[in-house]
Amino acid sequence: xxxxxxxxxxxxxxxxxxxxxxxxxxxxxxxxxxxxxxxxxxxxxxxxxxxxxxxxxxxxxxxxxxxxxxxxxxxxxxxxxxxxxxxxxxxxxxxxxxxxxxxxxxxxxxxxxxxxxxxxxxxxxxxxxxxxxxxxxxxxxxxxxxxxxxxxxxxxxxxxxxxxxxxxxxxxxxxxxxxxxxxxxxxxxxxxxxxxxxxxxxxxxxxxxxxxxxxxxxxxxxxxxxxxxxxxxxxxxxxxxxxxxxxxxxxxxxxxxxxxxxxxxxxxxxxxxxxxxxxxxxxxxxxxxxxxxxxxxxxxxxxxxxxxxxxxxxxxxxxxxxxxxxxxxxxxxxxxxxxxxxxxxxxxxxxxxxxxxxxxxxxxxxxxxxxxxxxxxxxxxxxxxxxxxxxxxxxxxxxxxxxxxxxxxxxxxxxxxxxxxxxxxxxxxxxxxxxxxxxxxxxxxxxxxxxxxxxxxxxxxxxxxxxxxxxxxxxxxxxxxxxxxxxxxxxxxxxxxxxxxxxxxxxxxxxxxxxxxxxxxxxxxxxxxxxxxxxxxxxxxxx
Amino acid sequence: xxxxxxxxxxxxxxxxxxxxxxxxxxxxxxxxxxxxxxxxxxxxxxxxxxxxxxxxxxxxxxxxxxxxxxxxxxxxxxxxxxxxxxxxxxxxxxxxxxxxxxxxxxxxxxxxxxxxxxxxxxxxxxxxxxxxxxxxxxxxxxxxxxxxxxxxxxxxxxxxxxxxxxxxxxxxxxxxxxxxxxxxxxxxxxxxxxxxxxxxxxxxxxxxxxxxxxxxxxxxxxxxxxxxxxxxxxxxxxxxxxxxxxxxxxxxxxxxxxxxxxxxxxxxxxxxxxxxxxxxxxxxxxxxxxxxxxxxxxxxxxxxxxxxxxxxxxxxxxxxxxxxxxxxxxxx
Numbered sequence: 077x078x079x080x081x082x083x084x085x086x087x088x089x090x091x092x093x094x095x096x097x098x099x100x101x102x103x104x105x106x107x108x109x110x111x112x113x114x115x116x117x118x119x120x121x122x123x124x125x126x127x128x129x130x131x132x133x134x135x136x137x138x139x140x141x142x143x144x145x146x147x148x149x150x151x152x153x154x155x156x157x158x159x160x161x162x163x164x165x166x167x168x169x170x171x172x173x174x175x176x177x178x179x180x181x182x183x184x185x186x187x188x189x190x191x192x193x194x195x196x197x198x199x200x201x202x203x204x205x206x207x208x209x210x211x212x213x214x215x216x217x218x219x220x221x222x223x224x225x226x227x228x229x230x231x232x233x234x235x236x237x238x239x240x241x242x243x244x245x246x247x248x249x250x251x252x253x254x255x256x257x258x259x260x261x262x263x264x265x266x267x268x269x270x271x272x273x274x275x276x277x278x279x280x281x282x283x284x285x286x287x288x289x290x291x292x293x294x295x296x297x298x299x300x301x302x303x304x305x306x307x308x309x310x311x312x313x314x315x316x317x318x319x320x321x322x323x324x325x326x327x328x329x330x331x332x333x334x335x336x337x338x339x340x341x342x343x344x345x346x347x348x349x350x351x352x353x354x355x356x357x358x359x360x361x362x363x364x365x366x367x368x369x370x371x372x373x374x375x376x377x378x379x380x381x382x383x384x385x386x387x388x389x390x391x392x393x394x395x396x397x398x399x400x401x402x403x404x405x406x407x408x409x410x411x412x413x414x415x416x417x418x419x420x421x422x423x424x425x426x427x428x429x430x431x432x433x434x435x436x437x438x439x440x441x442x443x444x445x446x447x448x449x450x451x452x453x454x455x456x457x458x459x460x461x462x463x464x465x466x467x468x469x470x471x472x473x474x475x476x477x478x479x480x481x482x483x484x485x486x487x488x489x490x491x492x493x494x495x496x497x498x499x500x501x502x503x504x505x506x507x508x509x510x511x512x513x514x515x516x517x518x519x520x521x522x523x524x525x526x527x528x529x530x531x532x533x534x535x536x537x538x539x540x541x542x543x544x545x546x547x548x549x550x551x552x553x554x555x556x557x558x559x560x561x562x563x564x565x566x567x568x569x570x571x572x573x574x575x576x577x578x579x580x581x582x583x584x585x586x587x588x589x590x591x592x593x594x595x596x597x598x599x600x601x602x603x604x605x606x607x608x609x610x611x612x613x614x615x616x617x618x619x
Numbered sequence: 620x621x622x623x624x625x626x627x628x629x630x631x632x633x634x635x636x637x638x639x640x641x642x643x644x645x646x647x648x649x650x651x652x653x654x655x656x657x658x659x660x661x662x663x664x665x666x667x668x669x670x671x672x673x674x675x676x677x678x679x680x681x682x683x684x685x686x687x688x689x690x691x692x693x694x695x696x697x698x699x700x701x702x703x704x705x706x707x708x709x710x711x712x713x714x715x716x717x718x719x720x721x722x723x724x725x726x727x728x729x730x731x732x733x734x735x736x737x738x739x740x741x742x743x744x745x746x747x748x749x750x751x752x753x754x755x756x757x758x759x760x761x762x763x764x765x766x767x768x769x770x771x772x773x774x775x776x777x778x779x780x781x782x783x784x785x786x787x788x789x790x791x792x793x794x795x796x797x798x799x800x801x802x803x804x805x806x807x808x809x810x811x812x813x814x815x816x817x818x819x820x821x822x823x824x825x826x827x828x829x830x831x832x833x834x835x836x837x838x839x840x841x842x843x844x845x846x847x848x849x850x851x852x853x854x855x856x857x858x859x860x861x862x863x864x865x866x867x868x869x870x871x872x873x874x875x876x877x878x879x880x881x882x883x884x885x886x887x888x889x890x891x892x893x894x895x896x897x898x899x900x901x902x903x904x905x906x907x908x909x910x911x912x913x914x915x916x917x918x919x920x921x922x923x924x925x926x927x928x929x930x931x932x933x934x935x936x937x938x939x940x941x942x943x944x945x946x947x948x949x950x951x
Contacts, residue, residue, distance in 0.1 A: 127703030
């Protein structure tokens with residue numbers, strides 16, 4: 077409090093002096109800069125959250141706030157993808173994998189002072205999975221299907237929670253570590269009603285402060301956090317839609333961290349003193365879907381020819397400025413379950429041409445083959461420049477005798493089109509939800525997910541793949557699961573319903589003084605350990 | 620009196636037509652807003668349930684009727700489709716003042732500068748001052764606002780180039796939503812100063828077009844009047860040059876100028892999308908455009924209604940001002 081009054085006084089003094097100076101250009105940078113406040117971290121991102129109720133969103137901007145306010149029973153390791161205790165200190169499962177018992181941490185309290193006990197866990201999970209629940213205020217629960225394996229949750233005693241599953245599930249634990257399974261304060265949910273979405277109460281390292289839509293979300297440090305209070309007093313999330321504006325604000329010191337920046341801007345700002353860059357391989361894949369129900373893509377040789385014709389290495393270089401690496405399968409290479417023994421199909425235009433000519437002869441087609449390529453006209457994390465990527469594919473396929481027409485659409489219409497199977501070829505991608513290969517392979521390749529709203533965009537049907545994927549969901553032996561996923565990836569490589577293109581790197585720019593925050597491979601933004609190095613007032617990074 | 624009634628009637632009809640157009644148009648756009656909410660996790664059962672809940676399975680005229688009924692009986696404009704617990708009326712009550720504050724700031728620059736430039740150009744007709752001012756105003760109308768915005772940001776790197784306050788101010792609760800006013804009312808001088816600083820660049824950028832237009836209209840209107848006989852008489856009677864220009868000519872040139880100022884005010888109040896975007900100004904224009912991009916029907920139709928209402932009301936007010944300014948119209 078004293079600090080903030082002091083700084084307010086200093087700022088008023090500065091304001092007075094600057095007012096006296098009186099001219100536009102006479103105003104120095106310091107009054108605008110927040111560099112003087114060393115206890116507030118201003119986090120610049122592209123958009124605002126849509127809700128802060130964990131069960132109602134799948135928007136990244138909301139998740140970044142949610143994971144700082146709420147916690148789950150099981151959590152991700154600070155820097156890795158392994159699971160560590162969260163609100164549960166330990167857990168065990170029955171032999172058949174259908175009963176899981178979690179032992180809760182002692183003495184954890186919600187930000188409203190109520191205890192985080194077994195009843196709260198049951199309440200939170202029931203809100204997520206029940207068909208009808210009186211405390212669900214927005215019926216839209218995007219992640220609800222991920223928890224459908226849960227039959228019942230019960231409180232055994234105040235510190236013990238038991239989950240009964242419909243059948244054994246290998247992804248259950250990973251899914252419990254996801255933000256929708258956050259434990260919320262039942263008292264607050266019931267008291268606030270639908271306002272809980274804009275005034276969340278959890279157990280996390282930060283307490284909700286205030287939310288001015290499209291301007292600020294303010295989180296205050298939780299001094300009573302069970303694992304030690306955060307080192308900064310406050311985080312302010314601000315939405316700044318334009319990437320170059322985010323860079324400009326970072327230069328001024330008005331924000332301390334900027335994400336989702338255009339690659340060229342990021343490279344330029346990287347060279348400046350006082351600014352640091354963090355990079356991290358992320359768990360995503362950008363791929364080309366080939367709609368296998370639509371001729372001529374129902375022909376294996378045509379699909380294989382397309383897969384042979386695209387030089388992924390060159391694409392990573394040209395389209396992604398080397399901030400991506402070629403993908404062999406749909407599973408990112410740094411994730412458990414990636415089939416590392418698998419060699420990618422070679423980039424080989426000659427073979428591609430030969431395969432295509434064979435297909436043309438066998439199926440009485442005509443060269444050049446005419447195909448459409450659907451593409452989103454807005455950037456995604458796995459494809460920052462989708463239109464350039466589409467041109468690259470168009471050029472590559474042009475060289476083997478396929479004439480491509482690129483069809484750009486806004487993002488929501490694009491995926492509506494692909495899910496409905498209206499495309500021939502399409503650029504798409506996936507970012508991990510739970511860091512499990514099931515999330516990539518089952519979602520994107522299984523016959524269960526062919527529908528108007530399903531994510532098997534290629535409408536790939538393979539009985540062996542289906543059998544393996546369902547089996548792997550229930551297989552609790554990690555080695556056996558790994559072998560099953562390896563086989564699925566091999567079959568996918570052979571059948572080429574998709575051409576995995578690249579996995580991208582996530583990069584952010586930040587004030588060099590900001591320490592203690594590391595990018596997480598699952599893109600979790602957890603700011604508890606962040607702090608500013610030197611506490612000299614006005615010691616901002618920019619002159 | 621009859622004129623007033625007729626004019627109000629027209630305004631109401633215009634408003635109704637505007638509301639119906641917006642309501643129907645937004646539903647004709649391709650794409651389903653709920654799909655955007657689901658992202659990569661579409662659950663068909665939930666989707667269908669929500670569609671029915673929103674009433675989209677009913678014919679469009681019934682939806683319109685239900686919407687009008689809801690507004691009339693409850694005063695509620697609904698909740699955003701994209702955000703949980705986001706009352707559109709409440710969001711608008713934060714957005715509209717932001718736009719008004721920016722518009723007022725821009726007008727504070729545009730009116731005096733535009734009028735002075737126009738008058739000066741008219742009395743120095745054909746001279747270098749006239750030429751400089753008119754070329755300047757031509758530039759002002761034709762250069763896109765976002766370009767001016769970007770230039771201003773580059774020219775004044777130390778000025779805040781976005782938002783209404785420094786991003787780390789977390790303890791200011793506005794009362795009316797006009798931050799400068801609220802800060803003064805609350806005695807928060809430092810906040811008031813910061814608000815004005817943050818207003819500078821966006822207001823200058825936004826004022827370029829109205830300033831230029833006002834200058835041009837003032838000049839031509841003045842030239843028209845300066846030729847008039849009554850001014851020759853006034854000159855002959857020995858009235859001073861200043862008195863001729865300001866008291867006689869300017870007053871008689873006022874109707875078209877007021878018209879222009881009114882029109883520009885209406886445009887500014889309906890939200891300056893480009894300026895608001897370049898400067899991350901959380902105003903009405905950006906709010907509605909963002910909603911359009913995600914097909915957020917509820918926000919778009921509410922925003923449309925507010926913009927239409929403001930425009931129509933302002934036009935009505937203008938017509939009444941003419942009546943006061945020009946007695947001849949009262950008998951028209």
